[in-house]
Amino acid sequence: MSASYNMMEMMICAAARILQDGKTVAxxxxxxxxxxxxxxxxxxxxxxxxxxxxxxxxxxxxxxISVGDSRTFFQANCAAGMAEMMTTCARxxxxxxxxxxxxxxxxxxxxxxxxGDYNKPKVRFPGSGGANDFASLCxxxxxxxxxxxxxxxxxxxxxxxxxxxxxxxxxxxxxLPPNTGPYKIITDxxxxxxxxxxxxxxxxxxxxxxxxxxxxxxxxxxxxxAPEITQTSPPQTDALEVxxxxxxxxxxxIKRA
Amino acid sequence: MSAKEAVERFIPDGSYLAIGGFGAxxxxxxxxxEILRARRKDMAFLGHTSTHDFQLLCAGHCxxxxxxxxxxGLEARGLSANARRVVQSGEVELCEWTNHALSVRLSAAAAGxxxxxxxxxxxxxxxxxxxxxxxxxxxxxxxxAALPALWPDVSVIHVHEADIxxxxxxxxxxxADLELARASKRLIITAERLVDNLAIRQDPDxxxxxxxxxxxxxxxxxxxxxxxMPYEYFSDEDHLREWLTAEKDPEEFARFLDKYIYQVADFNxxxxxxxxxxRLRELREMECLAD
Numbered sequence: 001m002s003a004s005y006n007m008m009e010m011m012i013c014a015a016a017r018i019l020q021d022g023k024t025v026a027x028x029x030x031x032x033x034x035x036x037x038x039x040x041x042x043x044x045x046x047x048x049x050x051x052x053x054x055x056x057x058x059x060x061x062x063x064x065i066s067v068g069d070s071r072t073f074f075q076a077n078c079a080a081g082m083a084e085m086m087t088t089c090a091r092x093x094x095x096x097x098x099x100x101x102x103x104x105x106x107x108x109x110x111x112x113x114x115x116g117d118y119n120k121p122k123v124r125f126p127g128s129g130g131a132n133d134f135a136s137l138c139x140x141x142x143x144x145x146x147x148x149x150x151x152x153x154x155x156x157x158x159x160x161x162x163x164x165x166x167x168x169x170x171x172x173x174x175x176l177p178p179n180t181g182p183y184k185i186i187t188d189x190x191x192x193x194x195x196x197x198x199x200x201x202x203x204x205x206x207x208x209x210x211x212x213x214x215x216x217x218x219x220x221x222x223x224x225x226a227p228e229i230t231q232t233s234p235p236q237t238d239a240l241e242v243x244x245x246x247x248x249x250x251x252x253x254i255k256r257a
Numbered sequence: 258m259s260a261k262e263a264v265e266r267f268i269p270d271g272s273y274l275a276i277g278g279f280g281a282x283x284x285x286x287x288x289x290x291e292i293l294r295a296r297r298k299d300m301a302f303l304g305h306t307s308t309h310d311f312q313l314l315c316a317g318h319c320x321x322x323x324x325x326x327x328x329x330g331l332e333a334r335g336l337s338a339n340a341r342r343v344v345q346s347g348e349v350e351l352c353e354w355t356n357h358a359l360s361v362r363l364s365a366a367a368a369g370x371x372x373x374x375x376x377x378x379x380x381x382x383x384x385x386x387x388x389x390x391x392x393x394x395x396x397x398x399x400x401x402a403a404l405p406a407l408w409p410d411v412s413v414i415h416v417h418e419a420d421i422x423x424x425x426x427x428x429x430x431x432x433a434d435l436e437l438a439r440a441s442k443r444l445i446i447t448a449e450r451l452v453d454n455l456a457i458r459q460d461p462d463x464x465x466x467x468x469x470x471x472x473x474x475x476x477x478x479x480x481x482x483x484x485x486m487p488y489e490y491f492s493d494e495d496h497l498r499e500w501l502t503a504e505k506d507p508e509e510f511a512r513f514l515d516k517y518i519y520q521v522a523d524f525n526x527x528x529x530x531x532x533x534x535x536r537l538r539e540l541r542e543m544e545c546l547a548d
Contacts, residue, residue: 029333052356053279053306054430061546065494066332068279068306070487070544073430081431082279082305083364086357090376109381113353118386120347126336128383129306129327133357136377159382174380175391175400252333 005235007188008257009243010207011144012038013235015098015186018142024048025096026089026134028067030253031144032098037063037247042239050094052130054080063252067130086130089137092177097134097141103156104145106201106221107170108163108182108194110135111156118158128160135161136176140183147187152219164199188257190215191232195224205232260524263445263473264291267411275303275441276310277414277434280332281484281492283427284310285415285447287477287524293317294519303409304328305359305433308337309484312500315340315349316514322350324407326359334497339504353386354378358404360433365406367439374401412441414466415480417489419448423471424457424464429487431465438466447477449489479528479537491543496531 005013008031015035019025021044027033033049037060040047048057053068058076066072073079088094101110102125112131116122135141141163145151163182165171172178181199185192191205202224203215208231216223235243248254258266268274274292278284289310297319304311306327314320316339329340343349354362358375365373378384379391379402392403414434419425425446427434438444446466451474457464479486483493503513521527528537 053282053432065334065492066280066282066306066308066485068282068430068432069485069492070282070429073487074546079430081360081435082356082433083360083436086360086377113382118351121345124329124341124344126327126330127325127353128355130356132355132381132383133375133377136379159380161383162379162381165380171380175376175402176379177376 005240006254006257008254009235009240011186011188012243012254013239014191014232015142015144016042016239017233018184019044019047019096022046023095024050024093025098026050026052026094026138027098028100029064030100032100033064034243034247034253035098035144038239038243041242041246050085050088052085052134053082054085056080056085063248086133086137089134092139094138095140096183097138099131099135099141099143099161100145101143101160103151103153104143104185105153105156105163107165107167107199108141108143108185108201109156109159109165110143110161110163111158113158113160115157131161135163137180139180141181142183143185145185145187147189147215147218149218149220152221154221164194168197168199189218193226200224202226203229205230207232208234258473258475260287260291260447260475260477263475264288264295267443267445267472268292268297270297271299273301273303273410275409275412275437276307277412277432277437278481278484279432280306281309281497282481283415283486284481284484285413285445285477286482286484287480288413288445288447288475289313290518290521290524290527292319303359303407305356306332308332309497312337312340315343318343318348320349324352324354324359326354326356331497331501334494335501337501337504339510352388353383355383358387358389358402359407360436362404362407363433363436363440365404366408367436371406372403373406374403376401378402407440409437409441411443411445412437413445413447414438415447415477416466417448418450418452419446419474420452420454420457421474422454422468423466423474424454424468425466425471426463427465435465438470443472444470445473445475446471447475447480449478449480449486451476477524480524482528482537483531485544489544490537490540493531493536493540
């Protein structure tokens with residue numbers, strides 16, 4: 001059964017489904033945190049949620065506003081420090097990381113630093129925070145972002161967090177841990193992945209009511225296609241209920257759509 | 258010692274300053290306000306996820322160079338219009354890092370080493386715009402990013418409890434404060450509560466920062482306001498929103514700063530202006546999730 005839903009709810013539910021029980025996920029605030037909370041409250045009760053400032057495996061009763069606020073370690077298994085969380089990632093103990101950014105390119109590189117001349121930028125964004133560390137060190141990076149041509153660009157203006165850099169083998173060549181990298185991109189139009197050979201972005205499923213043509217029109221580079229392009233499953237009624245009642249009852253995130 | 262005295266004695270113009278906590282959590286707001294009132298200039302700043310602290314220092318135009326991992330934003334709350342104006346104007350010289358990189362730079366300094374290593378940053382513009390270098394492991398041949406150790410001139414860390422000698426306790430996540438305390442040349446502790454030295458001695462495993470690292474202790478109840486203090490009070494989101502709104506118009510923002518900082522005698526007066534004990538009691542209930 002599926003019910004009516006908005007695009008933010010669609011993205012959060014689709015992202016939550018990818019997270020498997022028993023895995024570990026590093027998240028920031030906002031939609032990624034909502035997706036992790038939803039997964040934990042539905043199909044993945046043993047999903048371990050980690051925050052870069054030191055909170056590990058909290059019971060997320062309320063949505064955190066900051067990745068270091070006290071809710072990120074409410075009834076947690078461990079309230080540690082930033083070095084502990086990041087070296088845990090560096091040891092290869094974190095399965096997924098969830099990131100966003102102002103720009104993304106066809107190799108999944110993210111810009112969250114600036115647009116225009118670096119020394120006198122047209123627009124300055126916050127910068128990496130811990131995002132570069134997560135994208136470098138976690139096994140699979142997942143990205144949630146709105147889908148349009150100003151975000152999906154041929155080449156990011158500042159490479160804040162590494163995707164596959166300039167293609168297959170480039171991460172390893174640079175010295176990043178082997179076999180890590182971007183995994184899925186969840187947008188308001190589609191779910192995208194990466195071609196196993198070239199590491200370039202490809203469409204894997206399009207959301208109900210969206211055509212492949214629309215996805216292409218909203219992407220600023222040539223998109224590859226997965227061998228079979230499916231339709232993304234719409235949110236299930238029970239997942240939507242949990243999302244609206246338990247994860248984000250104030251509508252901080254789901255009402256942004 | 259008062260916050261004003263601590264700033265006068267330990268934070269001169271041109272200092273390299275670092276602030277404990279993370280975002281608007283466990284930040285030493287009282288000292289930051291004093292830095293603005295003292296009209297400090299030409300300072301350098303260590304900005305791991307720095308939100309309200311960076312917003313304040315930009316409001317006072319105190320900075321001219323920043324080691325940045327996360328600046329100009331307030332996480333889920335949005336971006337600071339004024340901090341963006343300051344950064345986009347070129348007023349502040351930036352060097353890029355990541356949060357992990359900055360904590361490793363501090364760990365190296367704390368260990369008496371001249372550099373530390375990370376496996377992140379490689380291959381990115383974050384690396385290219387930093388002062389990191391690629392090094393090769395002499396044993397395995399692996400590539401790492403080598404990061405210069407960082408010794409801040411002065412740091413300010415807000416804690417739950419401290420005695421008058423500076424032995425300090427932190428509840429909840431320590432973020433990078435253990436490393437920061439050990440890397441800094443001077444350290445100011447602001448504390449929610451003062452405790453007797455005997456209490457420290459009866460529970461010595463809870464001392465996160467020992468006295469010999471500390472130069473000043475400032476007793477500052479509600480000292481992280483409008484930030485969040487774990488197990489004590491939640492952040493005042495209404496007041497932080499007032500900041501973000503006022504910042505959109507520079508003239509309006511100047512009046513706002515006069516009202517809340519420049520025309521205010523001390524931190525207690527600021528707390529009164531923001532709703533005093535009634536508001537703090539509400540924030541305490543929010544923190545305890547007592548709804």
